[in-house]
Amino acid sequence: MDLNVAEVGGDKQVIRVTSPEPGTTVNDGNLCIKGRFAYDFIHHKDRFTHPMIRGEDGKLHKTTWEKAIAFAAEGMKKVAQRHGPEAIGFVSSSRCTGEENYLMQKVARATFKTGNIHQCSAT
Numbered sequence: 319m320d321l322n323v324a325e326v327g328g329d330k331q332v333i334r335v336t337s338p339e340p341g342t343t344v345n346d347g348n349l350c351i352k353g354r355f356a357y358d359f360i361h362h363k364d365r366f367t368h369p370m371i372r373g374e375d376g377k378l379h380k381t382t383w384e385k386a387i388a389f390a391a392e393g394m395k396k397v398a399q400r401h402g403p404e405a406i407g408f409v410s411s412s413r414c415t416g417e418e419n420y421l422m423q424k425v426a427r428a429t430f431k432t433g434n435i436h437q438c439s440a441t
Contacts, residue, residue: 332357344416350439356413394430403432412439
């Protein structure tokens with residue numbers, strides 16, 4: 319995927335997305351409709367740009383990726399231990415690559431022993 323970038327209002331922004339040559343990727347160079355046209359979220363003013371953890375004060379606070387991943391993993395382990403693996407579910411995104419979606423299902427099945435995995439372009 320190639321991103322065409324231009325300066326808009328003093329900031330560099332993605333203005334177009336094009337697909338790679340056929341035969342060079344798992345999707346044979348094709349992008350889904352969201353991949354081709356739904357890139358405006360990249361520059362949305364409310365987009366998170368750092369990992370966040372909700373503190374005891376109820377507010378979100380910046381943290382490191384290591385701490386955020388450990389925090390999420392611990393919470394999910396507690397749910398699975400208390401209620402079983404069927405209490406855990408995973409939802410992936412059509413904005414992810416095929417490889418990223420594969421890894422998501424691998425985490426769900428191998429780590430948490432659940433088949434509760436969905437990806438939004440599957441519907």
